[in-house]
Amino acid sequence: MTGHATRRRTAGHDCRVTDFAKGHGTGNDFVIVADVDGEHPLDRAAIARLCDRRTGVGGDGLLRVVHAAKHPDGVSHAGHADWFMDYYNADGSIAEMCGNGVRVFVRYLREHRLATGDVIPVATRAGIRRVDVDGDLLRVDMGPARLLGESTADVTGHRLTGRHVSMGNPHLVCRVTDPAAYDLTRPPTVPADEFPDGVNVELFTGDRDHITMRVHERGVGETMSCGTGACAAAVVALDGPGTCDVDVPGGRLTVTATDDTVTLTGPAVLTFHGTTKP
Numbered sequence: 001m002t003g004h005a006t007r008r009r010t011a012g013h014d015c016r017v018t019d020f021a022k023g024h025g026t027g028n029d030f031v032i033v034a035d036v037d038g039e040h041p042l043d044r045a046a047i048a049r050l051c052d053r054r055t056g057v058g059g060d061g062l063l064r065v066v067h068a069a070k071h072p073d074g075v076s077h078a079g080h081a082d083w084f085m086d087y088y089n090a091d092g093s094i095a096e097m098c099g100n101g102v103r104v105f106v107r108y109l110r111e112h113r114l115a116t117g118d119v120i121p122v123a124t125r126a127g128i129r130r131v132d133v134d135g136d137l138l139r140v141d142m143g144p145a146r147l148l149g150e151s152t153a154d155v156t157g158h159r160l161t162g163r164h165v166s167m168g169n170p171h172l173v174c175r176v177t178d179p180a181a182y183d184l185t186r187p188p189t190v191p192a193d194e195f196p197d198g199v200n201v202e203l204f205t206g207d208r209d210h211i212t213m214r215v216h217e218r219g220v221g222e223t224m225s226c227g228t229g230a231c232a233a234a235v236v237a238l239d240g241p242g243t244c245d246v247d248v249p250g251g252r253l254t255v256t257a258t259d260d261t262v263t264l265t266g267p268a269v270l271t272f273h274g275t276t277k278p
């Protein structure tokens with residue numbers, strides 16, 4: 001099964017039935033839907049329904065697999081990448097990039113024979129991301145981090161100062177004594193004029209080569225892991241070139257920063273295939 005968004009005739013009605021897969025990277029989990037020719041866009045409500053953990057399949061986000069040439073945001077990359085990762089948060093909002101998602105996306109492409117070889121470029125809204133497959137681990141060239149100054153977040157009554165970091169998507173990285181001491185069930189409050197599109201908030205502790213991190217993701221809530229967030233937090237912890245292990249509730253990611261780029265390494269697995277009911 002390749003996981004298509006399809007239309008089937010059921011009981012005399014023309015109903016949308018979606019074949020899907022599920023996968024995760026360090027516990028950051030995704031519903032994966034293949035719509036290779038980009039013929040069945042999903043609206044915000046449909047994505048939120050699929051990602052609902054009680055009444056849907058459940059996931060932190062949704063990865064739609066579309067030929068780069070067939071997606072308006074992918075077509076400019078079509079000469080350099082065959083596939084576009086059409087990523088959505090669990091609430092149906094669009095995000096530019098997803099570091100765990102892109103590894104799961106490549107695992108899906110390979111297991112469904114949509115791509116071969118160990119080096120696979122993927123078009124995303126943040127640009128092309130090259131993914132190297134090395135057995136259980138996948139290494140992603142995430143591009144450079146952009147350090148955009150300081151800002152603040154109110155995390156359930158605690159005012160924290162952090163660094164605004166862009167990994168293609170926005171992050172506010174706050175160093176704290178104990179990330180476990182905070183309630184991340186509600187979205188942190190941040191200055192709306194600095195983050196007009198919202199922000200992912202990371203709380204971390206540790207030193208240059210090893211940090212522990214929790215994250216509240218924009219459009220999702222607290223998640224077990226965030227790949228772009230791990231990169232943003234590691235870049236702040238490293239404060240220059242180096243390698244940093246990032247422990248998140250769902251496992252370990254490794255981030256290497258050079259003067260030119262940031263590399264994210266971690267696992268990605270597929271866990272289910274299924275079909276929604278009409």
Ligand SMILES: N[C@@H](CCC[C@H](N)C(=O)O)C(=O)O
Nearest residue numbers: 095098099100169226227228
């Ligand atoms: N989990 C992701 C980030 C997903 C997007 C994020 N919620 C946003 O809105 O920017 C990752 O692994 O990077």
